[in-house]
Amino acid sequence: MPGWIESALWWHVYPLGFVGAPRAARDEAGPVHRLGRLEAWLDYAAEMGATGLALGPIFAAATHGYDTLDHFRIDPRLGNEGDFDALVAAARARGLRLLLDGVFNHVGRDFPAFAEVLRSGPDAPRAGWFRLSWPRGPGLEPDYACFEGHRHLVTLNHDAPEVAAYVERVMTHWLARGADGWRLDAAYAVPPAFWARVLPRVRAAHPEAYFVGEVIHGDYAGFVAASGLDAVTQYELWKAIWSALNDRNLYELAHALERHDGFLDRFVPLTFLGNHDVTRIASRLADPRHLGAALAVLLTCGGTPAIYAGDEQGFRGVKEEREGGDDAVRPEFPATPAGLPAEGWPTYRLHRDLAGLRRAHPWLHRARIRIDHLANRQMVARPHADGHALLLALNLDDAPAALPSPRGRAVEAGTGQVIDPGAAGARILVPPHAWAVLSCA
Incomplete structure (x- = not known):
């Protein structure tokens, strides 16, 4: 894993939604220069404490980018x-790195290699790029994995050497152009062996590049080991945070x-809310x-955190399982941060303050957690690494808790009163539905 990732905090943007692009590419003749709208937000991201911009899909696509x-x-x-x-240059000027979204499990139906298959049949030069089953009868479309x-x-055929070579070319092209x-x-959904074939070739040309895979369920550590990725997404922790707080x-x-x-013993996950x-x-x-x-x-907690654009303003949005069900969580943003409503800025300042705390304690990237006190509605956790430690106190009750x-x-962040500070018997009085981060003697 590259050393620079230890201080990384991503601001994650879904560009097509952020800039108000049409839902379908066919709805307008391009190019329309909307990507530059992100430049007006880079200072905002950096001032919040982000060290990098994690972009959703930006490559030519039919609809949602995937x-x-x-x-x-x-x-x-x-x-x-x-x-x-221009975006790369503007980000670099502010010390921000750039993470791109690579969709290499599947392509759109109008992807040129697949369009060749539909035109030319089994003899298409790149038919081997896909998993196809040909019906009997002239003029019939093949069945295909999707x-x-x-x-x-x-779905691409990840056993095909040509697909591996193509993905390698794409990755190295944009890394050479300024991505990190x-x-x-x-x-x-991709066999780990595919990543294990491709990534060493890409790393040979770009040894400081970072690779994180979207993995929702399963054996995270095993997938990292088999694939050669630096990290995967930590959906287990994401779910546990909101579920534990709600219940x-x-x-x-x-x-x-x-x-x-346990995951941190093997790799450093990408963490998020x-x-x-x-x-x-x-919501x-x-x-x-x-x-x-x-x-x-x-x-x-240990990890490489990402903040989804708008969460730092308390944006609301519910994902629904229907066509267009992502729209509420992928909205258009104002032209500049000045267009944001006033009520969101206290949440922004909270993100900025906690990002600053993390920056002041860079060892948190690899911190383990020891639980010093636990009840249904209260917890005192001790993040620690390399001889450093903090205390995180949570009180979800309707009454104060000592x-x-x-x-x-x-108290370095949050709300609370320390009793007998520095002593072995020190306590913190935490108000109802509050939290505090404490320094330790």
């Missing part, structure tokens, strides 16, 4: 390669943090007073 048509061309709804180069039943998303790494979409059952969170420690595929955390939490507790957990905080000294 039905790619050309991995070597910027989506005309966003602009062109010049717009990408992504999770979506017929417009055609790749989020690999639906990595779980006021912090035993669930403690169990997830224990498993998280929201992304472009899930209901926003502000997911049953009690809005617990948003700070959720963020405090995210930013004091919680043991051995050697706790002072």
Whole structure:
């Protein structure tokens, strides 16, 4: 894993939604230079504490970006390669790195190699790029593997050397153009052996590149080991944070943090409270007073954290399982941060303060968690690494709680009063539905 990732905090943007691009590429003649709208938000991201911009799909696609048509061309709804180069330069000027979204499990039906198959049949030069089953009878379309039943998303044949070579070319092309790494979409659907073949070749040319795979369920550590990825997405912790807070059952969170420690023995996961595929955390939490507790957990545990654009303003949005069901969590943003409503800025400042705390304690990237006190509605957790430690106190109850905080000294973030600071018997008085991060003696 590249050394720079230890201080990384991503601001995750879904570009097509962010800039208000049309839903379908056919709805306008391009290019329309919208990608540059992101430049007006880079200072905002950096001031919040982000060190990098994690972009959703930006390559030519038919609709939502995950039905790619050309991995070597910027989506005309966003602009062109010049717009990408300008964004890279603007990000670099602010010390921000760039993570691209690579959709290499599947392509859109109009992807040129698949269009050749539909035109030319089994003799198409790139028919081997896909898993096809040809019916008997002239003029009939082949059956083909597709992504999770979506017929417009055609699965690539990852056993084909030509597909591996193509993905390698795409990755190295954009890394050479200024990207710092790749989020690999639906990595779980691709055989780990495919990544294990491709990534060493890409790393040979770009040894400082970072690769994280989207993996939702299963053996995270085993997948990382077999694939050669640096990390995978930590959906277990994401679910445990909001579920434990909603149920006021912090035993669930403690169990997830224990498993998280086990992952940290093998790799450093990508951690998050929201992304472009899930209901926003502000809509997911049953009690809005617990948003700070959720963020405090995210930013004091080991991992490489990502903040989904809008969550830092308390945006709401519910994902629905229907066509267009992602629209609420992928909205258009104002032209500049000045267009944001006033009520979101306290949440932004909370993100900024906790990002600053994390920056002041860079060892948190690899911190393990020890639970010092646990009840259904209270927890005192001790993130620690390399001889450093903090205390995180949570109180989800309707009454104040005096919680043991051995050697706790002072509140660095959140709300609470330390009693007998620095002593072995120190306690912290935490108000109802509140949290605090303490320094330790």
